[in-house]
Amino acid sequence: MNTLSxxxxxxxxxxxxxxxxxxxxxxxxxxxxPVWLPAPAIVRKPAPQRPVxxxxxxxxxxxxxxxxxxxxxxxxxxxxxAIGYGFVCALNLVxxxxxxxxxxxxxVQ
Numbered sequence: 001m002n003t004l005s006x007x008x009x010x011x012x013x014x015x016x017x018x019x020x021x022x023x024x025x026x027x028x029x030x031x032x033x034p035v036w037l038p039a040p041a042i043v044r045k046p047a048p049q050r051p052v053x054x055x056x057x058x059x060x061x062x063x064x065x066x067x068x069x070x071x072x073x074x075x076x077x078x079x080x081x082a083i084g085y086g087f088v089c090a091l092n093l094v095x096x097x098x099x100x101x102x103x104x105x106x107x108v109q
Contacts, residue, residue: 064072
């Protein structure tokens with residue numbers, strides 16, 4: 001891992017390698033000890049806020065309007081007519097199934 005230490009008062013023009021000197025106890029650094037840069041400040045984001053309840057797309061109506069009642073009745077009548085038509089078509093197909101089956105049998109033989 002590479003680390004960087006910067007001496008206090010050091011800039012680009014005075015950036016030189018530190019000088020070392022040999023003493024009886026070993027090699028010591030002649031310059032001042034390195035000064036470590038402080039850690040950057042932690043930036044905390046504020047917690048996301050929940051949307052306000054008044055930002056609804058639709059509104060709640062206490063009772064349905066007369067137009068809504070009429071349109072719902074028309075929708076119910078149309079659905080009943082569609083179910084009845086489907087039932088009649090199914091009965092028609094079942095009635096003619098024997099004739100259809102006989103025609104296919106005669107074609108295959």
